[in-house]
Amino acid sequence: MTFTLDTVHAIVVVALASAKRFGYDPMFAVLYYLYARTFVGRWLHLNRLSAATKAQKGSHSKVKLHRYSGVTIKPIAILDDNYAYLIIDHNLKLGILVDPSEPRLVQEALKAEDINLAAILITHGHWDHSGGNTILHKLYPDIAIYGNSEDNVPNLTHFVKDGDSIKIGTLVFDVIGTPGHTLGHVMYTLNRKEQGEPSSVFSGDHLFLAGCGRIFEGNGAMMLKSLDRLLELDDKTLVWPGHEYATSNLKFAIAVEPSNKAIIEKLTWADSLRNNCESTCPSTIGEEKSYNPFLRSHIPEISKTLGCPEQTDYHNQNHRAEVVSLLRSKKNSFKAK
Numbered sequence: 449m450t451f452t453l454d455t456v457h458a459i460v461v462v463a464l465a466s467a468k469r470f471g472y473d474p475m476f477a478v479l480y481y482l483y484a485r486t487f488v489g490r491w492l493h494l495n496r497l498s499a500a501t502k503a504q505k506g507s508h509s510k511v512k513l514h515r516y517s518g519v520t521i522k523p524i525a526i527l528d529d530n531y532a533y534l535i536i537d538h539n540l541k542l543g544i545l546v547d548p549s550e551p552r553l554v555q556e557a558l559k560a561e562d563i564n565l566a567a568i569l570i571t572h573g574h575w576d577h578s579g580g581n582t583i584l585h586k587l588y589p590d591i592a593i594y595g596n597s598e599d600n601v602p603n604l605t606h607f608v609k610d611g612d613s614i615k616i617g618t619l620v621f622d623v624i625g626t627p628g629h630t631l632g633h634v635m636y637t638l639n640r641k642e643q644g645e646p647s648s649v650f651s652g653d654h655l656f657l658a659g660c661g662r663i664f665e666g667n668g669a670m671m672l673k674s675l676d677r678l679l680e681l682d683d684k685t686l687v688w689p690g691h692e693y694a695t696s697n698l699k700f701a702i703a704v705e706p707s708n709k710a711i712i713e714k715l716t717w718a719d720s721l722r723n724n725c726e727s728t729c730p731s732t733i734g735e736e737k738s739y740n741p742f743l744r745s746h747i748p749e750i751s752k753t754l755g756c757p758e759q760t761d762y763h764n765q766n767h768r769a770e771v772v773s774l775l776r777s778k779k780n781s782f783k784a785k
């Protein structure tokens with residue numbers, strides 16, 4: 449895309465339409481559109497990658513491999529605090545990458561495991577998740593790249609939507625549409641029910657340990673609906689998020705629900721890991737329900753901390769949407785000490 453007057457006009461019109469739809473600040477809407485939908489975001493991401501390569505920047509966290517029968521999940525710590533994932537199908541010696549936006553580090557992971565890349569799964573269009581696609585597509589032109597066409601995901605070869613199931617090698621991934629952070633955000637659930645093992649959800653920027661993604665392209669009601677989709681998953685489902693935000697999220701969780709002991713215990717645990725730069729993933733859906741304020745919008749204490757009026761029914765959808773919206777905007781300006 450080149451910047452002609454027509455292009456600038458088109459960007460301003462589209463950005464202002466989304467500002468009006470979701471109540472954004474118009475200047476934020478224009479800047480966000482430039483980042484998310486034009487070459488400006490790609491250019492910024494490529495600069496970030498090149499600076500990381502020059503500095504030979506290593507991973508931000510030490511990770512552990514998680515092995516199940518015939519499958520290994522390897523988190524790959526990339527950029528400043530992102531996680532990509534390598535899922536290995538040992539039966540066919542195939543690898544599937546989730547959100548591999550830093551090609552240098554994901555290639556090292558593929559080489560270390562000595563496996564062939566079979567596919568790439570993208571949760572959403574932000575460059576710190578999809579910005580490796582163009583380079584990886586050039587390196588592996590026959591590899592399928594899955595993602596939702598509603599986001600500006602480069603080099604997609606296969607479009608996915610809510611309710612799809614994808615079979616890659618011997619593994620099956622269920623697609624769950626979770627708009628809110630972006631309109632086209634999806635999660636992928638590695639379904640292990642048949643094997644009698646916990647399934648795994650790759651939650652991108654929808655759900656983090658004790659937190660959820662910033663609402664860039666939706667509103668509180670949309671985000672609440674997407675958060676409720678997580679409650680359909682078994683409590684034992686492992687959660688593999690797109691960022692390492694555990695300690696700052698847990699500190700925010702304590703600030704809005706100070707009497708919750710599950711938060712204090714998890715923060716003590718997370719602090720001890722992060723003091724050694726160890727990764728905190730995965731958590732489980734059951735654990736998240738016990739301390740993640742965004743999955744606890746029905747809790748009266750949280751509502752009270754946010755200054756909401758007393759309710760006769762704290763499970764009311766409109767009230768919970770308001771709580772999610774207030775929680776997220778409070779989190780945007782929260783400074784963890």
Ligand SMILES: [Zn+2]
Nearest residue numbers: 572574629653
């Ligand atoms: Zn994002």
